[in-house]
Amino acid sequence: MTVLDIRKVGDPVLRRIAVPVTDFDAELETLVRDLTETLGASGGAGLAAPQIGVELRVFALNPALPGNELGLDHLVNPVLDFPDDEIQGGPEGCLSIPGIYLDTKRRLNVTAKGYTKHGDPVQVVGTGLLARCMQHETDHLDGILFIDRQDEQGRRRILDTLREASWFTDLPEVRVSPH
Numbered sequence: 001m002t003v004l005d006i007r008k009v010g011d012p013v014l015r016r017i018a019v020p021v022t023d024f025d026a027e028l029e030t031l032v033r034d035l036t037e038t039l040g041a042s043g044g045a046g047l048a049a050p051q052i053g054v055e056l057r058v059f060a061l062n063p064a065l066p067g068n069e070l071g072l073d074h075l076v077n078p079v080l081d082f083p084d085d086e087i088q089g090g091p092e093g094c095l096s097i098p099g100i101y102l103d104t105k106r107r108l109n110v111t112a113k114g115y116t117k118h119g120d121p122v123q124v125v126g127t128g129l130l131a132r133c134m135q136h137e138t139d140h141l142d143g144i145l146f147i148d149r150q151d152e153q154g155r156r157r158i159l160d161t162l163r164e165a166s167w168f169t170d171l172p173e174v175r176v177s178p179h
Contacts (some may be wrong), residue, residue, distance in 0.1 A: 002034045003041040003048050004052045008146065009097045009162065018057045018141040021076050024119035028058070032074045034115040035060035044095045046133040048140030051096050059137035067130040072122065078138050082107045092132065092146050100161055104149050106132045113134040 018117065021028060031054060032089040039060045048059040063071040083179055085107075092104035110131040112124045126134055136146060148159045 001039055004034055004038045005046070005050050005173075006042065006095045007039065007053055009094075009147075011053075011096075013053050013055060014096055014140070014145065015143045016050065016055055016056045017143050020057050021115075024076075024115070024117065028056075028076070029117050031058060032060065032076075032153065036073050042087075042095050045129065046137040047095060048137045049050040050140055050143075055130055057141045060142065061130075061137070065130045065133060067126055068124070069129060070122070070124060072124055074117060075112060075122070075124070075134070075137075076117060078112050078134065078141070079139055080135065081111045081113070083109050083111060088128065088132065090132070092136065094136070094146050096140075097145070097147065097158075097162070100158065102146070102150060102154060102158065104132075104136050104146050106149075110134055118142060 031049060035047050035049060035058065038052060039062065041076065044062070045065060046059055046061050058074065058076050059078065060074045060131045061068065061072055063073045086109060087105050088108040089103055089105050091101040092106075093101040108131060109127050112126065112134045114122060116122055124134070139146070147155060150158060
């Protein structure tokens with residue numbers, strides 16, 4: 001079993017845009033296995049490749065998430081589509097920002113298209129927590145963190161909280177989300 005270290009906020013890899021996967025090979029299979037094993041050990045809902053230092057457009061999902069009828073545990077080169085404008089609020093956290101949860105607005109419904117590690121096309125329709133997770137992980141692939149989705153007061157609050165965290169070393173760049 002390979003459980004890798006999860007990069008924390010402030011690590012530059014979390015702010016770079018991941019590149020699309022072009023080779024569906026043994027290396028990709030190893031990456032997916034590492035992601036799913038690291039996610040399983042962390043107890044999280046999802047984990048994107050940049051969070052383990054790999055700049056590829058891949059993320060792992062907890063296959064037990066409500067609404068995940070396919071039992072999907074990963075998605076390669078995801079593209080999201082939003083069938084409506086419904087919004088959900090609710091607490092959101094991130095394995096790269098441990099112990100911090102903030103109310104974060106996301107789309108309620110999403111359709112994610114991508115590929116399996118074997119290159120087979122797959123489509124996942126999600127709502128609620130599954131939709132939130134797929135948006136959160138796709139944001140990671142675009143160099144966006146959930147703290148970027150906060151209003152100015154929320155961003156200030158998160159920076160103050162980060163300064164007090166025992167694992168924290170450098171103040172992160174906080175961006176305004178383009179979404």
